[in-house]
Amino acid sequence: xxxxxxxIDDTIFHxxxxxxxxxxxxxxxxxxxxxxxxxxxxxxxxFAVYGVLGGNxxxxxxxxxxxxxxxxxxxxTMLLLSSITYGFxxxxxxxxxxxxMQVWLVITGLFGLAFLGIExxxxxxxxxxGATPQRSGFLSSFFTLVxxxxxxxxFGLVWLVVLMVQVSRHGLIAANQRRLMCLSMFWHFLDVxxxxxxxxxxxxxxxx
Amino acid sequence: MSAGHQTDTSNHSHAHHGVNHGSLAGYLxxxxxxxxxxxxxxxxxxxxxxxxxxxxxxxxxAFAVVQxxxxxxxxxxxxxxxxxxxTMMALIFTxxxxxxxxxxxxxxxxxxxxxxxxxxxxxxxx
Numbered sequence: 001x002x003x004x005x006x007x008i009d010d011t012i013f014h015x016x017x018x019x020x021x022x023x024x025x026x027x028x029x030x031x032x033x034x035x036x037x038x039x040x041x042x043x044x045x046x047f048a049v050y051g052v053l054g055g056n057x058x059x060x061x062x063x064x065x066x067x068x069x070x071x072x073x074x075x076x077t078m079l080l081l082s083s084i085t086y087g088f089x090x091x092x093x094x095x096x097x098x099x100x101m102q103v104w105l106v107i108t109g110l111f112g113l114a115f116l117g118i119e120x121x122x123x124x125x126x127x128x129x130g131a132t133p134q135r136s137g138f139l140s141s142f143f144t145l146v147x148x149x150x151x152x153x154x155f156g157l158v159w160l161v162v163l164m165v166q167v168s169r170h171g172l173i174a175a176n177q178r179r180l181m182c183l184s185m186f187w188h189f190l191d192v193x194x195x196x197x198x199x200x201x202x203x204x205x206x207x208x
Numbered sequence: 209m210s211a212g213h214q215t216d217t218s219n220h221s222h223a224h225h226g227v228n229h230g231s232l233a234g235y236l237x238x239x240x241x242x243x244x245x246x247x248x249x250x251x252x253x254x255x256x257x258x259x260x261x262x263x264x265x266x267x268x269x270a271f272a273v274v275q276x277x278x279x280x281x282x283x284x285x286x287x288x289x290x291x292x293x294x295t296m297m298a299l300i301f302t303x304x305x306x307x308x309x310x311x312x313x314x315x316x317x318x319x320x321x322x323x324x325x326x327x328x329x330x331x332x333x334x
Binding site for chain 2: 088
């Protein structure tokens, strides 16, 4: 019995140690990075689907008939600006300044909203012209790939709002800093995916 | 309680400062490079400056690869030292899987399309 107690105590000691390690955020960062890599694989599959089906127009509209490059350039600018403003928020966080950090997060959120708004306007425009996801293999894979990215941005925005509420209620505690760093990685990762989207879908589509 | 949190916070930010958060110069460098690396491919396609579709396609893909590396280094702060190299290992593993999936899919499906073309009858080949 006494021996069992010792073993349990020993186990609890190790759990406490692990817990402290997780609070410092180092293992969370690696775990979140591995999640991002798995998300990257999802996007790779969707890119592969688009690469295979992207030329099947079924006598419907082709990229050249649909895509509006100045609009895509504007959208790209919005996402790139939101990346740099999130970076500024992280710099304020490192200095422990809550108010400027929250302001940068609001600006980031507004750029993200602008990105989503432009993307939804583009989708609505396509669907209005009859270029629906059901129209052809090209459009099915286009809406799946770009829509999945848009959905990620949407959930990123929800996460951003939740974290802003968390910070305003609890301040820049270690847990909140860790969460903000995870969202930072997520947000920059979405910008990386968008580089692939605007290159392979929009720019290459206009060259076809 | 709040003093404890304060200490914890400052220790934490001190421990990670300059490692995970990057620097203002780093973010601005990354942003400047990204603007150029985005604007040039758009310009190439919109004005057809190279006058050759294949050359334009290769150029914009090269710009995309460079811009992805710029984002990884300046925004995601990738390096070979973080987490004793495990983030880099995970990235390399993912890139290998992505390459296999993309090249495999495109290669197989391209040949499937070519060989399944109507009028291409294998029995007519001597």
